[in-house]
Amino acid sequence: MIHSAPNRLMPGIVLAMAMLLAACGKTGAPAATETTAASGDAIIAPALIPQPAAMMPAEGGFMVSADTPVHARGSEAETVARQFIALAAKTPQLQLKLDDAATDAGGIVFAIDDTLPAAAPEAYSLDVSPQRIRVSASDGRGLYYGAVTLWQLLTSGAGDAPLRVPALRIDDTPRFGxxxxxxxxxxxxxxxxxxxxxxxxxxxxxxxxxxxxxxxxxxxxxxxxxxxxxxxxxxxxxxxxxxxxxxxxxxxxxxxxxxxxxxxxxxxxxxxxxxxxxxxxxxxxxxxxxxxxxxxxxxxxxxxxxxxxxxxxxxxxxxxxxxxxxxxxxxxxxxxxxxxxxxxxxxxxxxxxxxxxxxxxxxxxxxxxxxxxxxxxxxxxxxxxxxxxxxxxxxxxxxxxxxxxxxxxxxxxxxxxxxxxxxxxxxxxxxxxxxxxxxxxxxxxxxxxxxxxxxxxxxxxxxxxxxxxxxxxxxxxxxxxxxxxxxxxxxxxxxxxxxxxxxxxxxxxxxxxxxxxSPAERKDWDGFLKRLPVQLQRYRALGIAYAQTPFQVDIATAGSGRDGKVQVALSNPLGYEVRYTTDGSAPAATSPLFEQPLDVKLPAQVQAAAFFAGQPLATASVRKLDATSLLTRNDEEMKMCTGNLMLRLEDDGPADGERAIFKVDIFNPCWQWTGADLDGIAAIEVRAGRIPYYFQLAHDEPHRKFKPAKSAHGELEIRSGCEGPSLASVPLPAGTEADGFVTLKAELPAATAGSHDLCVVFTGDTRPAMWALDRISLLPAAPRP
Known part of the structure; x- marks a missing residue:
């Protein structure tokens, strides 16, 4: 159970994911944000985060290319203009130049405006017309934030030069200092x-x-x-x-x-x-x-x-x-x-x-x-x-x-x-x-x-x-x-x-x-989700290793699979639409849309990905399903018996590189498989790791519970219910194998059958180390000759 580093977004995602479709019209798929110009024409709003205090769209737009001059009025403005040019060079990789010409017609202008309120140094105004772009503020701070907004406007389009910035007026100031x-x-x-x-x-x-x-x-x-x-x-x-x-x-x-x-x-x-x-x-x-x-x-x-x-x-x-x-x-x-x-x-x-x-x-x-x-x-x-x-x-x-x-x-x-x-x-x-x-x-x-x-x-x-x-x-x-x-x-x-x-x-x-x-009244969760995919693309362009997990798909199963099928449920934490395949191919925008639990025949390979505007938001989740795999669960798929003080703890080795991760309740290390079907099961195999117990918990320390050990190093106990009768018990070794793990096999009584809430418990106070579950497998009885 080695945790792998977060995957990067797939390289084919275009920068304008949130701008491509005005309305997907699919369950769980946020539609692109629309606003209205003075003429009444529908305009898809730019993907700005955070939302500005006030934004008024207008007709037309301004085209920006490498030939667009950048003008600065004053030393503070020049500093901000150079920061903007450096940012534009990184993404969208637009090579702009500062122009010392007296006229600012047809270009991008940064200006300190002494007529604006000095009491709002972080406020700015941004005007985009078909003739030019002007960013103004009373202070270099506000001017910088205006430059950031303009950069976001440049990176809200399709990514090809020349870039079209929609005509609009933004008057913006922060809610909090x-x-x-x-x-x-x-x-x-x-x-x-x-x-x-x-x-x-x-x-x-x-x-x-x-x-x-x-x-x-x-x-x-x-x-x-x-x-x-x-x-x-x-x-x-x-x-x-x-x-x-x-x-x-x-x-x-x-x-x-x-x-x-x-x-x-x-x-x-x-x-x-x-x-x-x-x-x-x-x-x-x-x-x-x-x-x-x-x-x-x-x-x-x-x-x-x-x-x-x-x-x-x-x-x-x-x-x-x-x-x-x-x-x-x-x-x-x-x-x-x-x-x-x-x-x-x-x-x-x-x-x-x-x-x-x-x-x-x-x-x-x-x-x-x-x-x-x-x-x-x-x-x-x-x-x-x-x-x-x-x-x-x-x-x-x-x-x-x-x-x-x-x-x-x-x-x-x-x-x-x-x-x-x-x-x-x-x-x-x-x-x-x-x-x-x-x-x-x-x-x-x-x-x-x-x-x-x-x-x-x-x-x-x-x-x-x-x-x-x-x-x-x-x-x-x-x-x-x-x-x-x-x-x-x-x-x-x-x-x-x-x-x-x-x-x-x-x-x-x-x-x-x-x-x-943003002002409290401007906050809008659904709108944020529509703007977020473009923000992710900015992160990727800047080399930010952002979390993939909110954009991945969770694959859950129900059923033992002994009847040759299993029920599969797919979900994305943010509610983006989920598309899937069961034939081993990668999901695409044309793949089936998940709408209700699937009855999947075994064996199968389920792949699923979250999509927005026809593009995947992260690499696909993959799960191979067959009769054998359904008899094994790792610690992540187990619930904790009490969950008093839960941690996801990293193993202490190897010294460098990736390490195993264990889900542990350090107050009560007990893992539960709810409703395990033991019909035809002869034994249970547990793979366990051993990690340092190096926690100071002050007045909470007495709350840690240990089940008494009966042998020198304690036992692995399999119970029916976390406080229920013991089904099997085997002595624990003094330590692990060279790889940091140990595999133990516990034979079940011959009459064991039916559904049980199997609980895995390691007995004894083994500090300064503790045992942790890695995975548990149900081992069927050998067929009779």
């Missing part, structure tokens, strides 16, 4: 080039705030010259299991990475050119393990070893000594010199106070300061650091846990545990960024597809991101002004490479952009 994306570089490290690629795409989605999570338990990623061990020690960890061992030498192989201050200045400058402000995060007082590993005197436990390769909610906190406060102030002083933006993020989340409660020294320090509770102690620390930041002309922002114990006077709140924290902060007169885990956490999977990469199996779908309304109900007009905007967060525990980061962000960033920029 904070349009953010957070990327965690602490858990897994991204290169400077990869960070710049994220920034480039943010700008093309009109996002303007990059929240950079630079420190955490698993890594300290920012160079602090006064404290070099932060990166020398805290910037490295040895991964658990085989992933932390050099396959050639057998020695530990550390995972390291940090950004030098020079590199950070380079990234900040790159972001500034794209009108993006970077908000750095230095997390405290929790998520501090990497810093404490580097300088143990900062912690509560003295010189005890500090692990950096465990995931979850850890209990290490900074201590509350004056020397530690000064350390944090010194760190922030260097951070301030690198990031010119208004806000510095100080975290404040998931700071489990067990170490503080158990420490006589911390308790004595609290008494010295006249502080009654640990929450007030955290508030005291953050208030002091906020005062330090304000003195340096910066403001503090933190996760909504900073509300406990009292907010620092000028702090802003990032509401992640829901909307309640944001509402409470706004009602107290504090600025707020809405970023709820339920709707905007991009480390959650996008679909239920088995092709999803490792991560948290809870889903935040594209539609959920799109549907999220950032302005909470119940705030009056004054309180609403404190809602700065909206942000999605990308945590990278499970994102070992940049391709997975892209899978998480794209295309959900497009949905985020529309919530952050």
């Amino acid at each position: 904070w349009r953010g994306l957070m990327l965690d570089s602490a858990r897994h490290f991204q290169s400077v080039d990869e960070i710049k690629r994220v920034l480039d795409q943010m700008a093309l989605h009109k996002l303007n705030t990059f929240h950079w999570h630079l420190t955490d338990d698993q890594g300290w990623r920012i160079e602090i010259k006064q404290y070099p061990k932060l990166t020398e020690v805290g910037g490295c960890r040895v991964p658990a299991g085989d992933g932390g061992i050099d396959p050639k030498s057998g020695q530990p192989r550390p995972y390291c990475g940090f950004y030098t201050q020079e590199q950070i200045r380079d990234v900040v400058a790159h972001a500034a050119a794209l009108h993006i402000t970077i908000v750095p995060e230095i997390d405290m007082p929790g998520h501090a393990q990497a810093a404490i590993a580097a300088y143990p005197e900062l912690g509560v436990l003295g010189d005890k070893p500090v692990p950096l390769n465990e995931w979850g909610v850890n209990t290490y906190l900074f201590n509350v000594e004056e020397s530690t406060f000064r350390f944090l102030e010194n760190v922030l002083d260097e951070v301030i010199t690198l990031f010119p933006g208004k806000y510095i993020h100080l975290g404040g989340d998931e700071a489990v106070k067990d170490q503080w409660k158990a420490s006589p020294r911390v308790q004595a320090r609290m008494r010295e300061l006249g502080i009654r509770t640990e929450e007030e102690m955290q508030s005291h620390l953050l208030k002091r650091l906020e005062k330090h930041l304000v003195a340096k002309d910066r403001l503090m922002i933190g996760w909504d846990e900073i509300l406990a114990g009292g907010l620092p006077p000028e702090a802003a709140v990032m509401s992640w545990r829901g909307t309640e924290g944001g509402i409470a902060a706004a009602k107290q007169g504090h600025d707020v960024v809405m970023s709820p885990v339920s709707d905007l956490y991009l480390d959650y999977l996008q679909t239920d597809s088995p092709n999803e990469p490792p991560g948290r199996p809870a889903t935040v779908t594209l539609q959920e991101v799109y549907a999220y309304e950032p302005m909470p109900a119940g705030l009056d007009a004054t309180q609403q002004k404190h809602v700065l905007g909206v942000q999605a967060n990308t945590w990278t525990e499970h994102m070992r490479g940049f391709e997975r980061v892209q899978h998480a962000i794209f295309p959900r960033i497009a949905a985020l952009a529309e919530s952050a920029w």
